[in-house]
Amino acid sequence: MDGAVFSTDQKARVDDLYARYAETICDGDLEAWPDFFIEDCRYHVRPRGNHERGQLLGPIYSESRGALVDRVLAIRKSMVYMPRAVCYVVGTIRIVEARDDGLTARSMFSAYHTLETGDSEVLMVGRTFDELVDDDGALKFRERIVVFDTERVPGALVFPV
């Protein structure tokens, strides 16, 4: 839908959602992260090569909000890792298509992590391909496919992106 015009209100709601998502990652407010998704959702993080070959596999393959809650619990309770901060920068957010049942949108992002050593490094750069729906008055992700270019991940991907 090249050149499609969407209402200022729609664009503002989408921008706000993406800004709050990024802030939640940057703030380390993991417990709030699953609430960006509806219950019956899909959240995949996969390298660009797999994506382009039609392979669905990647670091994260979640097919429900419950799976996101499980991941948060594991990050808090069971995973062993060096403390870190993640800075998630989102840009060029665009509504690709608006339908009665929701929106298709995409964005570009870069994520940096800063370990206890104090050095910041690029964790990932990539794109998100998203399906958004209105969930009781709030815009939420029904699907978020994160496709990253940084195939050789530096260390571990502890926090979601």
Add this chain to the structure above:
Amino acid sequence: MHDGHPDIPETPGDSPIANGRDWPGPEMARVPLWVYSDRDNYQQELDRIFYGSHWHYVGVDVEVPEQGDFKRATIGERSVLMVRGKDDQINVLLNSCAHRGTEVCQKQFGNDKVLTCPYHQWTYDLEGNLTGVPFLKGLKGQGGFPEDFDRSEHGLKKLRVEVVNGGVFASFDPDVMPYADYIGPVMMKYVTRVFSGKKLRVLGYQRQKLRGNWKLYVENIKDPYHATLLHVFLISFGIYRIDQIGVTEQDERTGAHNVFASMRDMDVTEEAAEEMASFTPDYELQDPRMVVPVKEFPDDISIMIQTFFPGLIVQQQTNSLQIRYIVPLGPDEFELQWTYLGYDDDDEEMIQRRLHMSNLTGPAGYISVDDSEVMEFSGAGVRPNPGNVAITELDGRTAAPPEGKHMITESCIRGFYSHYREVMGY
């Protein structure tokens, strides 16, 4: 075919000992920390281990199904090409032009009729033979290569190759022993559970760069001691615990290849629970799909993790099938390459199950995050302390496999270093 690269020793193992340091005892129960950081030692590892008389994993045959298909792989620091040639044979060629050493191929995967170096367009057939040299005769009688320039002497370096039930292995040593002898009958018995000859399917790849020496990862996989202590997630779901029914086996020839195989068991004994401070029996998942297996193999082995000298790991973790391959990036860093597999005849339900289970491993794996992080903690701890030693004394001091084949042992690490010392001359 002639060797266009005289720098690669045809008879490996003739370079001098790296640093003249002694290896501390008693027996096989110590590892000097300089092996994780010494640059001369690392260079000797490349010469003797990675470019020497050993077998290395380059891929699975289904990655190059058609004639002309190729995939880039790495052995040590050298890029190689796995190419499906004529007569359906798989060739492994050094990715370095015989002319000026340039990498011939940059793409990860591709298909072509010939391999052409982008620099001066020297062209090789799918077997690595040099077939085309621009301006071979010069132009209008000027220039050109000398009369006695023989193209047949300047092919791409061709590695020795064996395809074993779909797994493709290569060696720089043309006289390396057959793969079956290299891993031995016991390791072959286990690995052919997964590589049964049934056609494979690649579900995808993952890659990580970790700041530690490559051997630290091999040791990690050879170490059931940490698995039951570090990995809260693993032990809480009974995916693996040291007290489960299982076996440790090492190959008879070197002791450096080994397997752990265990049966899933949700009951934990009181004695074991007391030793495992991280054990959390009330851990519950909202979406348990990544830990719900179906029986797939004739036996009851639910987790099998096998390491092959130097840096190949084959794992069956219930229904998740993975290959991990270690690429050294200097003494202080390595790349971990994961290939996730299924079988060609998997139905959609099985593919979904394997994808859900893949959450346990890889850069964001519920289990593997711990190991990735510990690799970096280990790297940070050993680098500045080359004069210190590591203790590998759990269950004895020799490289012999544990009596009764139990898993409360560091014998596989001792086995690795017993062979390593032999190869390296320590």
